[in-house]
Amino acid sequence: MQKRTIVHLLILSGLVLAGLCGCGKQSGPPGEQTAGSTEQGSGAGESSASGQEETAGEAEYFINGAGAVVWRGKQLTIGFSQIGAESDWRLASSASMEDTFSIGNGYNLIFDNAQQKQENQIKAIREFIDQGVDYIILDPIVETGWTSSLKEAKEAGIPVIVVDREVRADDEDLYTAWFGSDFRLEGDRACMWLKEYLKQSGWKKRVNIVHIQGTIDSSAQIGRSQALFDAAKENGWNLLRSSCGDFVQAKGKEVAETALKEFGDEIQVFYCENDNMAYGAIEAIEESGRKAGFNLSEGEILILSFDSAREGLEYTLSHQIAVDTECNPLYGPALSRLILELETSAAVSKKNYSEEEQFSAYESISSLTVDNQDLPVTMITPDLIKKRIY
Ligand code: GYE
Numbered sequence: 001m002q003k004r005t006i007v008h009l010l011i012l013s014g015l016v017l018a019g020l021c022g023c024g025k026q027s028g029p030p031g032e033q034t035a036g037s038t039e040q041g042s043g044a045g046e047s048s049a050s051g052q053e054e055t056a057g058e059a060e061y062f063i064n065g066a067g068a069v070v071w072r073g074k075q076l077t078i079g080f081s082q083i084g085a086e087s088d089w090r091l092a093s094s095a096s097m098e099d100t101f102s103i104g105n106g107y108n109l110i111f112d113n114a115q116q117k118q119e120n121q122i123k124a125i126r127e128f129i130d131q132g133v134d135y136i137i138l139d140p141i142v143e144t145g146w147t148s149s150l151k152e153a154k155e156a157g158i159p160v161i162v163v164d165r166e167v168r169a170d171d172e173d174l175y176t177a178w179f180g181s182d183f184r185l186e187g188d189r190a191c192m193w194l195k196e197y198l199k200q201s202g203w204k205k206r207v208n209i210v211h212i213q214g215t216i217d218s219s220a221q222i223g224r225s226q227a228l229f230d231a232a233k234e235n236g237w238n239l240l241r242s243s244c245g246d247f248v249q250a251k252g253k254e255v256a257e258t259a260l261k262e263f264g265d266e267i268q269v270f271y272c273e274n275d276n277m278a279y280g281a282i283e284a285i286e287e288s289g290r291k292a293g294f295n296l297s298e299g300e301i302l303i304l305s306f307d308s309a310r311e312g313l314e315y316t317l318s319h320q321i322a323v324d325t326e327c328n329p330l331y332g333p334a335l336s337r338l339i340l341e342l343e344t345s346a347a348v349s350k351k352n353y354s355e356e357e358q359f360s361a362y363e364s365i366s367s368l369t370v371d372n373q374d375l376p377v378t379m380i381t382p383d384l385i386k387k388r389i390y
Contacts, residue, residue, distance in 0.1 A: 056344045061106075066099070067333035069340045071106025076339065078109050079128030080137040083165075084116040086247045087276040088309040092390030093139070093164065093329035100332025116215075116246075118145055125149040129156045135339055136160045138175075142217040143168045150174035159342060163331055165219040172350070177338060179331060179352040183220045186325045187227025189358050189375060190304045192368045193323045194269065195235055200364055203296055208266050210259040211242040212252050212281060214273040220247075220327070224273045224306060240267065245277040252277025256284035268296050271304045275312035275324065278305035282320050292320040294362060308359055310388040316359050316380045323377070326356040329390060359384070 053060040059074035078101050082094055094111070101109035110133065114120035118141050128136050129152055136158055140146060146167045151174060153160045159176040166178055198207060211228055214221040225242065232239050240263050245252035252272060259267065270285075270292075272278035282292045285301050292315075293300035305312055308326035315321040334352075341348045358368075359380045367376050378384070 056340070061340065063337075064105070067337070068100040068105060069333075069336040070104075074106060075103075076107050076135065076343075077131070077133045078107055078135050078137060078339075079112070079124065079131065079133040080109060081112050081114060081121045081124040081128075081139065083114055083121075083139050083141045085113065086116065087249075087274055087307070088311065088390065089274060089276075089307045089327065089329045090247075092309070093331060095390075096330040096332035097137070097335075098332075100336050105336075114141065116141065118142060122149050125153060125160075129153055129158060132156075133158060135342075137335065138162050138167075139164045140167050140219075141165070141215065143219055143222070144217065147171055147174065161335060161338060163335065164329075176342065177348050177350055177352065179335060179338060180219070180354065181327050181356060182353050183223025183327075184227055185223075185371065186306055186327060186356065187224040188231075188370045189368060190224070190271070190306065190323060190325045191227050191231035192370050193325075193358070193360070193365060193377065194302075194304060195231065196365050196368060197294075197302070197322065197362065201294070201296065203268075206236060206238050207268050208238045208240050208263065209269040209271055210240050210256070210263070210267055212245040212255045212270060212272045212277045213242055214245070214247040214277070216244050220306075221273060228271055245272075245280065247274045247276060249276040249280040251280070253280030253284045256281040257288075260284055260288045260290075265299065267301055269302045269304065273306055274327075275305050275307040275309045275321075278303050278315070278321055278324075279311065282315065294319055294322055308357070308388075309390055310385060313359055313380055313385045313388060317361055317382065317385065319361055322362065323358060323360040324380075325358045328354050328356055 053062050053072065060072040061069050064070050080097055083090065085091060098109065101107035110128065112124035114124060121141060125136060136153055138160055140162060143166055150160060150171055154174055162175050162178040164180045166180065167175065213225055241259055243255045245255045256270065270281045272281055281303060285292050291300045292303050294302060296302060302322045303320065305321045305324045306327055308324045312321060312324045316324045338348060358377045360377050361380050363379060365377050367374050
């Protein structure tokens with residue numbers, strides 16, 4: 001497995017950061033300590049503790065309690081092409097960007113909602129270039145089709161930071177850095193949990209799975225789907241159907257309804273590639289007179305989900321989602337630190353992965369070995385849900 005940069009996204013560490021950071025002096029090149037930094041919750045914020053503002057060129061900056069870089073004496077214009085507003089995750093990602101790149105923090109954010117259309121994203125990039133923004137941040141709906149837009153930005157000398165989903169590897173030289181989640185690892189964790197659960201619960205029959213996919217060709221779909229395809233092959237699981245629900249609750253519900261009509265009591269598992277589609281599946285299951293839960297031998301349907309949004313965690317606490325694998329949307333502060341690095345030094349890490357958790361109420365699985373790493377499964381509690389930001 002490649003060596004990777006892990007960046008904590010400050011969900012749980014927000015308070016810690018608020019205590020640790022302030023404005024201040026950095027003890028080395030910012031490039032070694034900020035968003036592209038190596039380990040453990042590190043960021044520009046945590047390296048600063050002297051209570052002074054640091055300077056970068058003529059301007060001063062400091063790190064606020066949320067871990068975001070606040071500029072004094074200059075304003076950076078950021079063009080952000082957001083995919084849409086399809087899920088709780090997406091709304092949280094937009095809010096994080098808006099909170100971070102606010103006027104008060106020294107930014108002029110040009111936010112473009114592409115309404116799920118790649119052509120709108122391509123148009124937005126062109127407009128950002130025409131407007132002469134300082135940075136372009138792109139969350140690409142799918143992985144392919146970006147070469148000419150990225151070339152145009154490069155020719156205009158505007159750095160592009162890709163966030164969340166990825167662009168195809170062939171275009172790697174055309175953007176400055178990527179920041180997001182390891183979707184394949186998320187899928188592997190979910191599948192490993194299912195494998196362990198089936199073992200522990202003594203389920204002997206071939207397990208039948210309905211797979212509700214996110215937007216086809218998006219990185220999140222590719223990684224999470226591929227993990228399931230490989231695990232199904234390896235463990236002899238039966239994939240009754242894979243259908244696209246576009247990460248949207250209503251479409252997830254539709255896919256679930258159709259599958260419940262067609263396969264009825266044969267279904268044991270729904271593998272939902274995000275929380276909103278899981279909420280839709282739960283509605284459909286309940287309306288069909290069945291129950292979402294762990295107890296397969298009593299006819300309950302076990303749901304695997306991703307994102308770990310607040311409502312997803314509530315369903316996890318009530319066992320309606322068996323395991324929710326986290327995907328963290330709160331990118332804003334870490335992106336602002338990545339931009340700080342670019343403002344103050346030339347070198348940033350190309351690929352930056354966020355570190356994520358996995359939540360369940362099933363107490364007998366407290367950790368899983370995936371890719372030779374021992375990864376914890378956190379027992380969900382009302383307290384954890386209360387602290388959830390999204
Ligand atoms: O899981 C889903 C969203 O790209 C990781 O997109 C993101 C996914 C997320 O709409 O809820």
